[in-house]
Amino acid sequence: MSHLILTTFRTMLKKWFLSNNAVVCFITTKSTTPKFNNPLLHQFPISPRRFCTITATSESNTHPFSVSYLINNFGFSHESALKAFNNKQVRFNTPDNADSVITFFQNHGFPNSNIRIIIQKAPWLLSSQPHKRLLPKFQFFLSNGASLSDIVPLLTTNPRILRSSLEKQIIPLFQLLSRCLKTNRDAIICLIKHWTTFTIYYHLIVANINLMADFGIPHSVIARLIRSRPFLICSKDLINSLEEIKGLGFDPSTTTFGYALLANNCTSKKLWDEKVDVLKKWGWSDEDVIRAFRCHPDMMLTSIEKINLVMSFWVNQLGWDSLALTKRPHILTHSLEKWIVPRGLVVQFLLMKGLRKKNASLVTPFRYSEKLFLEKFVFSFKEESDYLLKIYEEKIKLAYTMENNGMPFPN
Known part of the structure; x- marks a missing residue:
C-alpha cells in the first residue's frame, strides 16, 4: 500500500514539473564549482551550495569559469561579468594567472x-x-622618481595606462612631458593622471606645446597648464586664444598670461558676457572689467551667484563703493564666509569708531594673511581688540559650522 502511494506521488510530482516546464537542482562546489585559491576569496566567499530553478529550454545554469571568478571575488553583477567575458576581456579556465595578477598588485603595495x-x-x-x-x-615608473605611494592612488583611479605599450606610447609621452615639467616624477604623475586625454590628443598636444613655446610662453607656465588643465593644451584653436589674450594687453612671457589664457578658455563667450553684465549692474564699466581682468584674471572664474553675493555684502551691508573692488579684484575669488565677511565686519567697526581713516583703502585689509590681518586690524587696537576678535572668530566659526552642516551662510 505504501509503495502504491509513493508511486502515485512520484507520478503527480513528475506531471507538475513537466506542466511548469521546470526542474529543481542542487549544485555543490565539490562537483561543479572550481576552487579559488586567491587572497581576496575571504572578502567575496563562494557559497558551498546553491539552490536554483532553470527552464527546460535553458542549456545550462552554470557560468564560464572567468565569469564566476569576477562575480565571486570582485562583486561583479551577472550582467557586467558576462559583458567582460563576451567582450573577450576575461577568458580563463583556471585561477592561476588571475591570482598571480592579484599577488602582483599586493606585492606592490x-x-x-x-x-x-x-x-x-x-x-x-x-x-x-x-x-x-x-x-x-x-619598473619604468619607479626608476623615474615616482614612488609606490604615488602610483597606487593614480593607477586605482586610472588603470587604463597599464594596457598601453611602454615603448610606443608611454615612453614617448613621458619624454614630451619631461621637457616641460620640473622633474621626472612630475612627468610620471601627470602622465598617469591624464593618460586618456594624452593618448587621444597626442599629436595636437605636441603641436600646441611647440606653438606656446614659439609664442614666448615660459616652460613653467606651459607646465602649470599641462598639470592643471590639460584640456586647454588639446584645443584646436589655441592660436586664436593666444592672440586674443595678447590683444588684451597681456605679455606672453609673464605668468599672468597663463592665468588669463586659462580663465578665457574655461569661460564660454555667453557666460563671459553674462558675468560682464552682472558686474555692470553693480556699477562697473566695460573698461573696469578689462582693467580688473588684467590685474587678476582668475576673477572671471568666479560664478555669477558668488559675484552677486560678494557685491551685495560689500555694497548693501557694508555700504562701500563697488568700484573699490576693481583695484583688488582678487577679493572676488576669496571665500565670502571665511575671508570677506569676517574682515569686512572688523574694518566696518573700525571705520564707525573712527579708528581707521575714511579715505584709507578699503581693499588693503583683504590682501594680508590671517596672521598679519589680526596683528594690524585687531590686536593693534588694545581697548577694542577683544570685541574685534569676537566679531572675527564668531563669523569664522559660523562659516565652518554652516559648511559642515551643508547649510547656506547667512549674511
Missing part, C-alpha cells in the same frame, strides 16, 4: 580594496601576464 576597484574598472588585467605586461611599466 595595493590594498585589497584598491585591487577590487582596479579589476572592476579593468577586468582584462586578470588575463594579462603580470611579469611581462605590468612589471616593466612599474
Whole structure:
C-alpha cells in the first residue's frame, strides 16, 4: 500500500514539473564549482551550495569559469561579468594567472580594496601576464622618481595606462612631458593622471606645446597648464586664444598670461558676457572689467551667484563703493564666509569708531594673511581688540559650522 502511494506521488510530482516546464537542482562546489585559491576569496566567499530553478529550454545554469571568478571575488553583477567575458576581456579556465595578477598588485603595495576597484574598472588585467605586461611599466615608473605611494592612488583611479605599450606610447609621452615639467616624477604623475586625454590628443598636444613655446610662453607656465588643465593644451584653436589674450594687453612671457589664457578658455563667450553684465549692474564699466581682468584674471572664474553675493555684502551691508573692488579684484575669488565677511565686519567697526581713516583703502585689509590681518586690524587696537576678535572668530566659526552642516551662510 505504501509503495502504491509513493508511486502515485512520484507520478503527480513528475506531471507538475513537466506542466511548469521546470526542474529543481542542487549544485555543490565539490562537483561543479572550481576552487579559488586567491587572497581576496575571504572578502567575496563562494557559497558551498546553491539552490536554483532553470527552464527546460535553458542549456545550462552554470557560468564560464572567468565569469564566476569576477562575480565571486570582485562583486561583479551577472550582467557586467558576462559583458567582460563576451567582450573577450576575461577568458580563463583556471585561477592561476588571475591570482598571480592579484599577488602582483599586493606585492606592490595595493590594498585589497584598491585591487577590487582596479579589476572592476579593468577586468582584462586578470588575463594579462603580470611579469611581462605590468612589471616593466612599474619598473619604468619607479626608476623615474615616482614612488609606490604615488602610483597606487593614480593607477586605482586610472588603470587604463597599464594596457598601453611602454615603448610606443608611454615612453614617448613621458619624454614630451619631461621637457616641460620640473622633474621626472612630475612627468610620471601627470602622465598617469591624464593618460586618456594624452593618448587621444597626442599629436595636437605636441603641436600646441611647440606653438606656446614659439609664442614666448615660459616652460613653467606651459607646465602649470599641462598639470592643471590639460584640456586647454588639446584645443584646436589655441592660436586664436593666444592672440586674443595678447590683444588684451597681456605679455606672453609673464605668468599672468597663463592665468588669463586659462580663465578665457574655461569661460564660454555667453557666460563671459553674462558675468560682464552682472558686474555692470553693480556699477562697473566695460573698461573696469578689462582693467580688473588684467590685474587678476582668475576673477572671471568666479560664478555669477558668488559675484552677486560678494557685491551685495560689500555694497548693501557694508555700504562701500563697488568700484573699490576693481583695484583688488582678487577679493572676488576669496571665500565670502571665511575671508570677506569676517574682515569686512572688523574694518566696518573700525571705520564707525573712527579708528581707521575714511579715505584709507578699503581693499588693503583683504590682501594680508590671517596672521598679519589680526596683528594690524585687531590686536593693534588694545581697548577694542577683544570685541574685534569676537566679531572675527564668531563669523569664522559660523562659516565652518554652516559648511559642515551643508547649510547656506547667512549674511
